[in-house]
Amino acid sequence: MTAVVEAAAGPDVRIGIDVGGTWIKGALVDLASGTPAGAVRRLQTPPGGRADAVADTMDRLIAGLDAGGPGAADRAVGVAIPSIVQRGVARSAANMDSSWIGLDVQSYLRSRLGRPVGVVNDADAAGMAEAHYGAGAAKQGVVLVLTLGTGIGSALIVDGRLVPNFELGHLEIGGAKAESRTSAVVRENEGLGWVEYAGRLQRYLSHVEFLFSPDLIIIGGGISACANEYLPRLSLRTRVVPASLENSAGVVGAALQATAGWK
Incomplete structure (x- = not known):
């Protein structure tokens, strides 16, 4: 099981958000160790999964994760979504509203959340987390x-x-x-x-x-x-x-996306 690091959010900490059809999970992630710097929190995915409603839910989740501290308002966010993602644009939508398809999710969320945002396919996020910190x-x-x-x-x-x-x-x-x-x-x-x-x-x-x-x-x-x-x-x-990362893999991989700049 992935250990939880109870630590202040330092310069190597980013926000990871994993969007699913039922839950949106998020955590501050220590990129030095690949572990959540505190608890992984979750909010229910809005019924229908429209892009605007999901963005609002992300905003509330981030506010609860990153309330205060140096640089908190500008902390980068990585978002894993159940979509094919090409250069920040969603090309499919699994268990989500069709409003995602063709949307430049990366630019949209940067505007809605007022932070640097990187977007990645959810399976890719979990895979990169395992490759960086887990069994691979x-x-x-x-x-x-x-x-x-x-x-x-x-x-x-x-x-x-x-x-x-x-x-x-x-x-x-x-x-x-x-x-x-x-x-x-x-x-x-x-x-x-x-x-x-x-x-x-x-x-x-x-x-x-x-x-x-x-x-x-x-x-x-x-x-x-x-x-x-x-x-x-x-x-x-x-x-x-x-x-080896269990249910935190998507959140950890999303946080990697916040700084790696994958497209």
Whole structure:
């Protein structure tokens, strides 16, 4: 479990915001250690997920996180959103209102929040957090981070550099999208036992391994807590390990975006 650092917000602390369909989570993040400098807080995502309502909720969340202290009003914010993001512009909207699509989210939020803002895809944020601070820390080569949840999120990192918007949940295997057969929610909805689920995961990961030849695969999402149930049943050339940052990965990765300037 990620440790919580109870410390004053210093120069290496940024704000990370992770926007989801149900909750918007945020924290001050110490970039030296990759840990929240205090509690990860959350507010409910506004019904419908319109961009203006989400921005208002972010503003309230940030006010609660960053109330006072030197430089607080100008502290940079990184925002992870469930969208394909190209140069700050959202090109899709998963579980969010269509008003996001085509919006220059980075410029919009800079204006609405009155702070420097960087925007990143949510799976990319979680992947970069794991690559910098978690199970992939100091690993060279090709690192693939997969989050198994409602769908399948994916991030590809090569020698520490992100390949953005890597949507491997939409790979078609056996005539169906991979995430429609292999996500954690599908396992629950279909009542799959671990043996049957591991078989589906084996087929998916074998295909991904053949296509991209990663040096390390990191499995995240809530299901990573049950890694002992399925990882020993997999047979791959590539080492497969559970993610280590748990639910803070998106917030930590978003905070990295605040200073890294990924587009």
